[in-house]
Amino acid sequence: MVDLSLTDEQKDLRELAHDFAEKEIRPVAWEYDRDSVWPQAIVEKAWDVGLMNTHIPEEYGGPALDYVSGCLIEEEMGWGCSGIGTSLMCNGLALAPVALGGSEEVKKHYLGMLTEEPKLASFCLTEPDAGSDVSGMRTTAVRNGSGWKINGTKTFITNGSHADWYTVYAKTDKDAGHRGISAFVVPREAGVVVDKKEDKLGQRASDTAMVSFNDVEIPADHLLGEENKGFKLAMMTLDRTRPGVAAAATGISRAAFEFARDYSKERVQFGVPIAMHQAIQFMIADMATKIEASRLLTWQSASLLDQGKSNTLASSHAKRFAADSAMEVTTDAVQVYGGYGFIKEYPVEKLMRDAKIMQLYEGTSQIQRLVIARETYMPRRAPASLATAGASH
């Protein structure tokens, strides 16, 4: 039997998240997007009501929520404003490698920091010349006395300007390709430099920065997992966070669909509301189907994680479909609005701009297809450690 019903706790959580999105995020979303405002007060409120760091285990002060619950929150945040939502959810991406590979001391310190105060962490994988091709990274970590010395530049780092600590991937063996990458946790005060904040097409309320590590020294125990096993840690992290991105994309689609549906009932052309025209009805119907299918794939990919099963294929299906659908649904929402859809005074052009990043970050839609094709031809076995860890971005 397939039972897709939510528990009472999950329903309450979804209601809490929706309420927060409606009352705290929506009223400022379009203004923050226009002016590219960092939503510090919203971060603090979200932390206060328990919408952040949802997958941190209880022993480090977190609520240890399941992944389906995490996706319920992410969809509502995406519905409210995916830029602000990304700012709130990004800790999950940074903390997953720590939860998976950190020593007890490191977990207590760095995960504890996030649960004690509304602090932020960033995930530093991408570099100017290494995006989809993770193994092409140039950042290095070399042993330095009793610790490590890190050098390199990371780009497109969500919350990079505001983070208190960073999960950083670096080459520890330059000649070993993906088998020469290690992961580290780096506190900001070790000397992380924020080079620039990006001016973006969408999600303009989120912070995206370029950060550099110039002879940054960290203790030996800040290595996460085993030396030269960082690539796998990154992949295992993305397996855990892509369902959340898919959920956020579903939230964007839902927002665009609701605006388009309501507008189509008000806008009169040829003597009737445009909702009476089949051309519009079919667009609305396609949007609705894409949202339902996005959510189902998202829940499946999260539910597999909750069951301790491999979700690599399912999370790529979900992320790719929900992201591509968000682009299609928001583009169609602009179409339903006609010329007004192109005007900033109306709500849907923002959603179309926001949707674009869903096809890019945490693995492009093409990388998801690559994973799907590989998993289709040569399914991999589930990795050994499937501890609950991390949400998204």
Ligand code: COS
């Ligand atoms: N979980 C655990 N291990 C995994 C894994 C997963 N989901 N996916 C791959 N691996 C392992 C493989 O088993 C292989 O292990 P061995 O070293 O024992 O052989 C190793 O990792 C390399 O795998 P693969 O050969 O598939 O690696 P590729 O270099 O071909 O890269 C892609 C695979 C392209 C899928 C990967 O680099 C990727 O996801 N790129 C996108 C990165 C991304 O999302 N960037 C966004 C930044 S975060 S905003």
